[in-house]
Amino acid sequence: MRKQRNLSDAEIAIVKAMLRKGWRNDVIHFYFNKPERLISPGRITQIKMGKYGASVEEALPEELETFLSAWQDSDAKPPPAPSPVDMKILRSMFIRETGAWRLAGGETDRTECKANFRVQPAESFSKALRAIAGLANNKGGYLLFGVTDGSFQADGLADETFAKSDVGLINRVLAGSLDPVPHITKALIEFGGKRVGVLYVEKHDHGPVVAIKNVGQDVKEGGIYFRYVGETRLIKPGELRQIIAGREQRAIAEFSARMGRVAIGKEATIDLDSGEVAGTSGKFVIDKALLPNIQFVREGDFSQTTGAPALRLIGDVEPVSEAERERTRVIRENVTPDAVVRNFLRNEKVAxxxxxxxxxxxxxxxxxxxxxxxxxxxxxxxxxxxxxxxxxxxxxxxxxxxxxxxxxxxxxxxxxxxxxxxxxxxxxxxxxxxxxxxxxxxxxxxxxxxxxxxxxxxxxxxxxxxxxxxxxxxxxxxxxxxxxxxxxxxxxxxxxxxxxxxxx
Known part of the structure; x- marks a missing residue:
C-alpha cells in the first residue's frame, strides 16, 4: 500500500483558488492525486473547512491560470469544472435569516448587487455595464439583480424583464461599449417565490477591458474600471500593473508549455533559413521560394484564422512544385476591411x-x-x-x-x-x-x-x-x-x- 502524501503550501494555495471558483472536491483532487503520490480526498475537504493549511494565502487568479496551463497528463482527461451558475453554487451564496434570504457576506470584490434590471435605454444599464467591466478586470464574479444594496436581502425582481431579456441583446450592448468584450453567463434563482437575476462575469484573459464610449453618467470613454471590495471604480496603478504582469506570466507559461510539447515530440519546429520542418516522427522541407510568404497562427486560433489563405497540414506531406498546387499561406492577422477586399481582388482562396x-x-x-x-x-x-x-x-x-x-x-x-x-x-x-x-x-x-x-x-x-x-x-x-x-x-x-x- 502506498503512503499518503501531503500537499505543499503552493499546492494548498492553488486548491484554495479552485475552491473559491466553486470547483467540486473531486475535480480538484484529480489535479493533485498521482500514482506516484497519492493524496487523500479528505485533504481537499480539510482545506475547504480551514483545518489544513489554514495559514496559507489563496493563490492569485494568474497563478491558478499558470498552474492549469502548465498542468499536463497525457494519460488522463480532467473532469469538467462545474458551471459558475450551477444552482448549488448560487444557493450557497445566500443564507436564510428571520424568514428572508440574504447575500452571505454582503458585497465583495466578486459580488455586486442591483435592485432592478434594465438593459434599454443604455443609460439604465450604465451602472451594470460599469460593474461588468470592473469584475472582468479583477477576478470575475457575480452581478446580482433583485438584491437590495445595503441590506443585501433577496427582495426579488419587480417584473419579467430579466427573465425575458435575450443574452444576445446584452452581448450586443457589451460589444458596443467595451473592448475586449467580457464573457457573461445568465441565470435565474428563486428564493421563496422571489427571483434573483444572475450575470456571471468571467475574468478576461486579455484585459484590461476598456470603455470605448460614454454610457450615461457611469461609464466614460477610455475608462478602465476595477471591482474593489464593496465598490467598482476607476482602476488604480497597482491593479493595472497586476493585470499587465498577469498577461506576461501567461505568455511565459504558454511558451514553456509549447517548448515542453516540442521536447516530447508533440509539436514540430521550422527553420526559417532552410525551410526544414522537423519533429520526432519525421521531417519535410518547404521550398525556400515560399518561405517569405509564411507567417504564423497564434496558439489556439487556427480554427479562427482570419487574415488570408491558410496552409493546413494533415497526414503525410510530400514535396510538390508550386505549379502543381494552389499557393496558400498560414497567417496571423485578424480580418480587416483591406483584407476582405484585397483577397477578392487577388482571387485568393481563404481557409x-x-x-x-x-x-x-x-x-x-x-x-x-x-x-x-x-x-x-x-x-x-x-x-x-x-x-x-x-x-x-x-x-x-x-x-x-x-x-x-x-x-x-x-x-x-x-x-x-x-x-x-x-x-x-x-x-x-x-x-x-x-x-x-x-x-x-x-x-x-x-x-x-x-x-x-x-x-x-x-x-x-x-x-x-x-x-x-x-x-x-x-x-x-x-x-x-x-x-x-x-x-x-x-x-x-x-x-x-x-x-x-x-x-x-
Missing part, C-alpha cells in the same frame, strides 16, 4: 470564408465583396443568411444590409454619369485602359459600379486586377483617401456580384 462574411456584420462600412466568400463556404444562400441572422452583430444595420444583398434585395450597382458613364461604355466594349492617377481611379471605380451583366468574364478579370492597383494608390490616412477606398470597395462589390452571385 475560413465564414469569418470574412461575419466580419461584415461588425464593420461600419456597408460595401464589401461577399459572394466570393459565399462561394467558398459551399453553403446554400439560405444557410449563410440564417447563420448571419444568428450572429451578435456590432452594427446590426450592417448585418441587415448584408443579409439583404445576399437575399437579392439590394446590389452594389449604381448608375454612372459624365466621365464615368463614358468610361463604362468603353469597359462594356472591352476597351480597358488602366488609370494612372488618383483622379482617374475615382472615375474608373464609378464606371465599374455601373457595369451590366453582359461584360465578358475575361474583361471582368482584367478590371479586377486594375482595381487592385487603384486600391494600392488609396492607402493614405486622409479623408480623401478614405473616400476613394469607399468607392473602390463598392466597385469591388459590383465585380463580386458579376463574377460569383450567379454561381451561388
Amino acid at each position: 475560413e470564408p465564414m469569418q470574412y462574411i461575419h466580419f461584415q456584420a461588425h464593420a461600419q462600412r456597408k460595401w464589401f465583396p461577399v459572394w466570393f466568400y459565399v462561394d467558398q463556404t459551399k453553403l446554400t444562400v439560405n444557410g449563410v443568411v440564417e447563420d448571419l441572422r444568428g450572429q451578435v452583430a456590432t452594427y446590426p444595420s450592417s448585418r441587415d444590409a448584408l443579409v439583404n444583398r445576399i437575399a437579392g434585395k439590394d446590389a452594389a450597382f449604381r448608375q454612372s454619369t459624365g466621365k464615368a458613364e463614358a468610361l463604362r461604355t468603353k469597359l462594356v466594349r472591352g476597351e480597358i485602359t488602366a488609370p494612372t492617377d488618383i483622379d482617374q481611379d475615382v472615375v474608373f471605380a464609378a464606371a465599374v459600379q455601373a457595369l451590366p451583366t453582359t461584360v465578358k468574364p475575361k474583361d471582368l478579370e482584367t478590371i479586377r486586377k486594375t482595381l487592385l492597383h487603384c486600391l494600392d494608390r488609396a492607402q493614405g490616412a486622409d479623408a480623401r483617401s478614405s473616400s476613394r477606398r469607399g468607392s473602390i470597395y463598392r466597385a469591388a462589390c459590383r465585380l463580386d456580384e458579376l463574377l460569383y452571385a450567379k454561381k451561388s
Whole structure:
C-alpha cells in the first residue's frame, strides 16, 4: 500500500483558488492525486473547512491560470469544472435569516448587487455595464439583480424583464461599449417565490477591458474600471500593473508549455533559413521560394484564422512544385476591411470564408465583396443568411444590409454619369485602359459600379486586377483617401456580384 502524501503550501494555495471558483472536491483532487503520490480526498475537504493549511494565502487568479496551463497528463482527461451558475453554487451564496434570504457576506470584490434590471435605454444599464467591466478586470464574479444594496436581502425582481431579456441583446450592448468584450453567463434563482437575476462575469484573459464610449453618467470613454471590495471604480496603478504582469506570466507559461510539447515530440519546429520542418516522427522541407510568404497562427486560433489563405497540414506531406498546387499561406492577422477586399481582388482562396462574411456584420462600412466568400463556404444562400441572422452583430444595420444583398434585395450597382458613364461604355466594349492617377481611379471605380451583366468574364478579370492597383494608390490616412477606398470597395462589390452571385 502506498503512503499518503501531503500537499505543499503552493499546492494548498492553488486548491484554495479552485475552491473559491466553486470547483467540486473531486475535480480538484484529480489535479493533485498521482500514482506516484497519492493524496487523500479528505485533504481537499480539510482545506475547504480551514483545518489544513489554514495559514496559507489563496493563490492569485494568474497563478491558478499558470498552474492549469502548465498542468499536463497525457494519460488522463480532467473532469469538467462545474458551471459558475450551477444552482448549488448560487444557493450557497445566500443564507436564510428571520424568514428572508440574504447575500452571505454582503458585497465583495466578486459580488455586486442591483435592485432592478434594465438593459434599454443604455443609460439604465450604465451602472451594470460599469460593474461588468470592473469584475472582468479583477477576478470575475457575480452581478446580482433583485438584491437590495445595503441590506443585501433577496427582495426579488419587480417584473419579467430579466427573465425575458435575450443574452444576445446584452452581448450586443457589451460589444458596443467595451473592448475586449467580457464573457457573461445568465441565470435565474428563486428564493421563496422571489427571483434573483444572475450575470456571471468571467475574468478576461486579455484585459484590461476598456470603455470605448460614454454610457450615461457611469461609464466614460477610455475608462478602465476595477471591482474593489464593496465598490467598482476607476482602476488604480497597482491593479493595472497586476493585470499587465498577469498577461506576461501567461505568455511565459504558454511558451514553456509549447517548448515542453516540442521536447516530447508533440509539436514540430521550422527553420526559417532552410525551410526544414522537423519533429520526432519525421521531417519535410518547404521550398525556400515560399518561405517569405509564411507567417504564423497564434496558439489556439487556427480554427479562427482570419487574415488570408491558410496552409493546413494533415497526414503525410510530400514535396510538390508550386505549379502543381494552389499557393496558400498560414497567417496571423485578424480580418480587416483591406483584407476582405484585397483577397477578392487577388482571387485568393481563404481557409475560413465564414469569418470574412461575419466580419461584415461588425464593420461600419456597408460595401464589401461577399459572394466570393459565399462561394467558398459551399453553403446554400439560405444557410449563410440564417447563420448571419444568428450572429451578435456590432452594427446590426450592417448585418441587415448584408443579409439583404445576399437575399437579392439590394446590389452594389449604381448608375454612372459624365466621365464615368463614358468610361463604362468603353469597359462594356472591352476597351480597358488602366488609370494612372488618383483622379482617374475615382472615375474608373464609378464606371465599374455601373457595369451590366453582359461584360465578358475575361474583361471582368482584367478590371479586377486594375482595381487592385487603384486600391494600392488609396492607402493614405486622409479623408480623401478614405473616400476613394469607399468607392473602390463598392466597385469591388459590383465585380463580386458579376463574377460569383450567379454561381451561388
